[in-house]
Amino acid sequence: MRSHLLNDTTAEQYRRSVTDGVERVAAKLAATDRPFTGISVDALSPRIDEIDLDQPLHDTTAVLDELEDVYLRDAIYFHHPRYLAHLNCPVVIPAVLGEAVLSAVNSSLDTWDQSAGGTLIERKLIDWTTERIGLGPAADGVFTSGGTQSNLQALLLAREEAKSNDLAELRIFASEVSHFSVKKSAKLLGLGPDAVVSIPVDHDKRMQTVALARELERCAKDGLVPMAVVATAGSTDFGSIDPLPEIAELCEQFGTWMHVDAAYGCGLLASLKHRDRINGIERADSVTVDYHKSFFQPVSSSAVLVRDAATLRHATYHAEYLNPRRMVEERIPNQVDKSLQTTRRFDALKLWMTLRTMGADGIGQLFDEVCELARDGWRLLAADPRFDVVVEPSLSTLVFRYIPAAVTDPAEIDRANLYARKALFASGDAIVAGTKVGGRHYLKFTLLNPETQASDIAAVLDLIAGHAEQYLGESLDRAS
Numbered sequence: 001m002r003s004h005l006l007n008d009t010t011a012e013q014y015r016r017s018v019t020d021g022v023e024r025v026a027a028k029l030a031a032t033d034r035p036f037t038g039i040s041v042d043a044l045s046p047r048i049d050e051i052d053l054d055q056p057l058h059d060t061t062a063v064l065d066e067l068e069d070v071y072l073r074d075a076i077y078f079h080h081p082r083y084l085a086h087l088n089c090p091v092v093i094p095a096v097l098g099e100a101v102l103s104a105v106n107s108s109l110d111t112w113d114q115s116a117g118g119t120l121i122e123r124k125l126i127d128w129t130t131e132r133i134g135l136g137p138a139a140d141g142v143f144t145s146g147g148t149q150s151n152l153q154a155l156l157l158a159r160e161e162a163k164s165n166d167l168a169e170l171r172i173f174a175s176e177v178s179h180f181s182v183k184k185s186a187k188l189l190g191l192g193p194d195a196v197v198s199i200p201v202d203h204d205k206r207m208q209t210v211a212l213a214r215e216l217e218r219c220a221k222d223g224l225v226p227m228a229v230v231a232t233a234g235s236t237d238f239g240s241i242d243p244l245p246e247i248a249e250l251c252e253q254f255g256t257w258m259h260v261d262a263a264y265g266c267g268l269l270a271s272l273k274h275r276d277r278i279n280g281i282e283r284a285d286s287v288t289v290d291y292h293k294s295f296f297q298p299v300s301s302s303a304v305l306v307r308d309a310a311t312l313r314h315a316t317y318h319a320e321y322l323n324p325r326r327m328v329e330e331r332i333p334n335q336v337d338k339s340l341q342t343t344r345r346f347d348a349l350k351l352w353m354t355l356r357t358m359g360a361d362g363i364g365q366l367f368d369e370v371c372e373l374a375r376d377g378w379r380l381l382a383a384d385p386r387f388d389v390v391v392e393p394s395l396s397t398l399v400f401r402y403i404p405a406a407v408t409d410p411a412e413i414d415r416a417n418l419y420a421r422k423a424l425f426a427s428g429d430a431i432v433a434g435t436k437v438g439g440r441h442y443l444k445f446t447l448l449n450p451e452t453q454a455s456d457i458a459a460v461l462d463l464i465a466g467h468a469e470q471y472l473g474e475s476l477d478r479a480s
């Protein structure tokens with residue numbers, strides 16, 4: 001069994017084994033003609049159920065053959081140009097190379113004595129990000145597992161900085177299209193059930209700052225404490241960007257922590273054309289970025305950034321075996337003092353490899369391309385009488401629904417759209433997402449693949465219309 005340990009004596013086996021795996025994936029990527037095979041849960045689960053984990057195969061080739069059957073063949077492939085569903089990007093090769101290196105060396109980024117250079121590389125990337133945001137000289141941050149964790153940590157700091165210890169009094173203000181992790185965080189932070197005040201959005205799905213001002217005033221009048229305003233820079237559904245400068249003004253006026261959730265919109269930090277769309281982000285107290293959404297990085301790669309490094313102390317605890325206080329005096333850097341996690345992946349290496357190979361402009365160019373593609377998609381949808389499209393994209397999502405000329409019952413239109421999404425998924429030809437707008441079912445494209453063409457969008461719209469028409473036809477038959 002020692003032959004499976006990665007060390008000086010097994011370097012050759014490591015090379016062979018990993019190369020075999022890479023070959024399989026490369027062959028798969030080259031041969032994939034659809035984002036999905038369309039397999040059902042019922043068809044796939046017996047294959048996994050019947051495997052006895054207590055009966056190992058011992059042989060890598062056999063294990064890879066089996067993996068083909070239980071995973072690779074039927075996985076969802078984000079690199080395919082007709083994967084248009086969620087905020088999953090195709091990944092860049094330098095980052096995948098980084099992933100291979102980081103898992104083999106297996107540094108843990110909690111302390112210097114488990115990572116050495118890794119700690120410094122992560123710090124440099126944090127500084128690079130805070131400079132791009134413009135957070136100022138006292139800024140800092142840390143890599144996290146994702147936007148959910150980044151939002152939680154930011155709101156933890158906001159809670160500790162709030163002007164009241166009475167958790168029942170604290171209020172968080174976020175738009176009605178903000179990410180659900182804001183509510184989840186409020187719960188984890190022990191706030192009351194009414195802690196998150198939902199602020200309505202305008203026609204473009206941006207937070208209405210007049211309503212925000214009114215709610216902040218009401219909060220003060222009721223003797224409650226505004227803990228934080230969460231501004232969304234790129235809402236998950238619409239890519240809409242809240243008016244950051246106006247929100248910053250209100251936060252200053254009411255003495256409130258400003259958190260910018262740029263999990264999706266952070267790609268604009270590298271953009272060559274549209275950086276100005278997130279102007280005002282530099283006034284935040286904390287910012288969430290998801291490199292695994294708009295920097296073309298593999299999951300996980302995310303960070304939380306803060307204006308004032310000192311606020312990170314709210315996550316600091318000392319353990320004699322790990323990060324005793326004397327280490328601070330000896331000026332030995334560690335990241336665990338800033339993190340909710342202890343043992344932590346060296347995800348920063350992926351971004352490092354990406355920036356060192358492609359440069360930030362390379363990433364920005366790819367993100368600009370998908371934003372441009374979304375504009376093309378918008379024009380297609382706006383000109384197509386078969387569809388109703390919701391807002392002009394500020395990033396790269398399109399929310400729309402099929403509206404058959406002959407049908408007026410909105411519930412029937414809902415069912416046709418739900419059916420079309422399901423049928424498309426089952427066909428594997430393309431994958432789209434769905435959401436609700438004004439209580440009605442809509443479909444969504446999240447465009448993060450520069451390889452997707454306007455012609456793909458047009459073709460997928462035809463497929464959707466085809467499935468929806470088929471549903472409506474059968475529904476008529478059922479009725480008659």
Ligand SMILES: *Cc1c(COP(=O)(O)O)cnc(C)c1O
Nearest residue numbers: 146147148179234236261263264
């Ligand atoms: C995706 C997303 C999150 C959550 O990020 P994860 O990396 O999925 O945890 C938070 N906020 C917004 C706006 C998002 O789009």
